[in-house]
Amino acid sequence: MPRRRDLGVVVTLIVGASAAGLATAEALRRKGYTGRLTILGAEPHLPYDRPPLSKQVLSGAWEPAKAQLRPAEALAALDAEFVLGDPAVHLDVAERAVHTASGRVLEAENVVLATGLRPRTLPGQRTLRTLDDALALRSDLPQCKRAVVVGDGVLGAEIAATARQMGVPVTLAGPQQAPMELQLGPVVAGLLAELHTSQGVDLRLGAAVTGVEDDGVLLETGDVLPADLVVVAFGSAPATEWLSNSGLVLGNGVVCDSRCRAADGIWAVGDVARWHHETLGRLVRLENRTNATEQAVAVAANILGADQPYTPVPYFWTDQFDAKIHVHGFAGPEASVVEGSLAERRFVVRYHRGGEVVGVLGWNMPKQARQHRQAITPRCPATAAASTPGAA
Amino acid sequence: MKITVDQDKCCGAGTCVLLAPDVFDQRDEDGIVVLLDAEPPAELHPLVREAASVCPAAAISVSS
Numbered sequence: 001m002p003r004r005r006d007l008g009v010v011v012t013l014i015v016g017a018s019a020a021g022l023a024t025a026e027a028l029r030r031k032g033y034t035g036r037l038t039i040l041g042a043e044p045h046l047p048y049d050r051p052p053l054s055k056q057v058l059s060g061a062w063e064p065a066k067a068q069l070r071p072a073e074a075l076a077a078l079d080a081e082f083v084l085g086d087p088a089v090h091l092d093v094a095e096r097a098v099h100t101a102s103g104r105v106l107e108a109e110n111v112v113l114a115t116g117l118r119p120r121t122l123p124g125q126r127t128l129r130t131l132d133d134a135l136a137l138r139s140d141l142p143q144c145k146r147a148v149v150v151g152d153g154v155l156g157a158e159i160a161a162t163a164r165q166m167g168v169p170v171t172l173a174g175p176q177q178a179p180m181e182l183q184l185g186p187v188v189a190g191l192l193a194e195l196h197t198s199q200g201v202d203l204r205l206g207a208a209v210t211g212v213e214d215d216g217v218l219l220e221t222g223d224v225l226p227a228d229l230v231v232v233a234f235g236s237a238p239a240t241e242w243l244s245n246s247g248l249v250l251g252n253g254v255v256c257d258s259r260c261r262a263a264d265g266i267w268a269v270g271d272v273a274r275w276h277h278e279t280l281g282r283l284v285r286l287e288n289r290t291n292a293t294e295q296a297v298a299v300a301a302n303i304l305g306a307d308q309p310y311t312p313v314p315y316f317w318t319d320q321f322d323a324k325i326h327v328h329g330f331a332g333p334e335a336s337v338v339e340g341s342l343a344e345r346r347f348v349v350r351y352h353r354g355g356e357v358v359g360v361l362g363w364n365m366p367k368q369a370r371q372h373r374q375a376i377t378p379r380c381p382a383t384a385a386a387s388t389p390g391a392a
Numbered sequence: 393m394k395i396t397v398d399q400d401k402c403c404g405a406g407t408c409v410l411l412a413p414d415v416f417d418q419r420d421e422d423g424i425v426v427l428l429d430a431e432p433p434a435e436l437h438p439l440v441r442e443a444a445s446v447c448p449a450a451a452i453s454v455s456s
Binding site for chain 2: 019023026027030049051066069070071074289290292293294296297315317319324326362364365366367368370
């Protein structure tokens with residue numbers, strides 16, 4: 001089969017029409033790419049943003065249109081072809097051809113993999129990953145007598161907070177001692193637990209969930225948490241099953257070099273990409289919103305020949321009740337307040353390890369946290385907190 | 393170039409300030425974006441376009 005490049009037409013195919021895929025397309029155009037651009041999306045929707053799904057869209061404060069990433073005129077100006085509602089099912093690496101569920105075969109000079117995450121769940125239970133998930137939950141929550149959110153990470157804590165603000169009786173279950181302890185460290189996670197409790201969330205933490213029964217959620221202790229609505233938010237897996245027979249190296253994501261390249265002409269970006277972070281000296285995969293767009297800029301530059309490593313400081317934020325929490329770098333048990341005060345619930349803490357600053361967190365001090373970000377040692381040690389399931 | 397910001401969508405990440413501090417700032421009290429220059433000079437346009445594209449809340453719009 002003749003390759004399109006043999007015909008003199010340069011084509012870039014982006015598989016995934018969410019934040020990372022769209023930002024890659026925008027960065028390519030911004031950097032002067034004039035070739036053809038195709039964006040393939042599994043969902044039928046034009047690119048929309050996911051962080052508002054568990055907050056403003058779920059609560060009803062925003063209609064879905066407000067979560068769209070770009071207005072129609074901006075998408076038109078991108079001069080890209082959107083192929084939506086047609087999931088990719090196979091990648092032929094040698095031909096750089098992507099096969100879709102409807103039978104399309106899309107060939108390209110460069111293929112960018114931006115397929116994101118698939119939520120882990122329990123059989124038959126609902127999750128929150130897509131706009132459709134959020135709208136279904138928004139419609140059903142007000143009718144329920146007691147909702148149980150399974151999962152004490154970022155997404156679970158956000159769903160519990162939003163549901164509570166909608167007036168729904170909510171229980172939050174998970175194995176940690178406090179919500180988001182992995183991402184916040186014990187001190188700040190303890191404050192978050194206090195906040196949830198003060199707002200009426202029933203925290204049932206410190207015990208793993210083992211299943212869901214007709215009348216509620218079963219814990220490893222044998223206790224049953226009564227529920228007539230259950231949402232599972234205990235993590236996600238990179239959406240790579242469609243690549244399993246592609247020959248690419250897969251392992252907790254699409255494994256890439258420091259340029260975010262998985263193979264010749266094949267790149268990965270966003271939640272699905274696990275690349276060699278040169279300053280951390282190891283493979284890293286980040287599930288957060290800022291990484292989706294920052295990595296997109298790096299991938300677009302490398303497609304166009306920049307040959308630069310991608311070495312970000314991880315960052316995510318979460319909004320729960322009146323708390324706006326921003327985390328740069330990595331949290332941990334060693335924390336010291338450098339601005340504001342814990343008692344006033346307005347502070348910046350620095351996280352240390354071995355005498356080095358490895359992270360900065362702001363609680364209702366986003367600007368000040370960002371200003372402290374430069375104190376973070378570039379070569380901060382590896383921790384599990386690099387991955388922030390469900391985080392914005 | 394004309395820039396508009398949606399303070400209701402802004403999440404306070406400050407990504408725009410890191411890229412283009414002459415154009416964007418954040419409020420001290422809550423980190424929400426403040427537009428310093430809605431029509432910046434041409435040499436800043438590439439950074440402003442990047443800021444709009446990478447904004448994690450899609451809160452910045454640019455028209456030409």
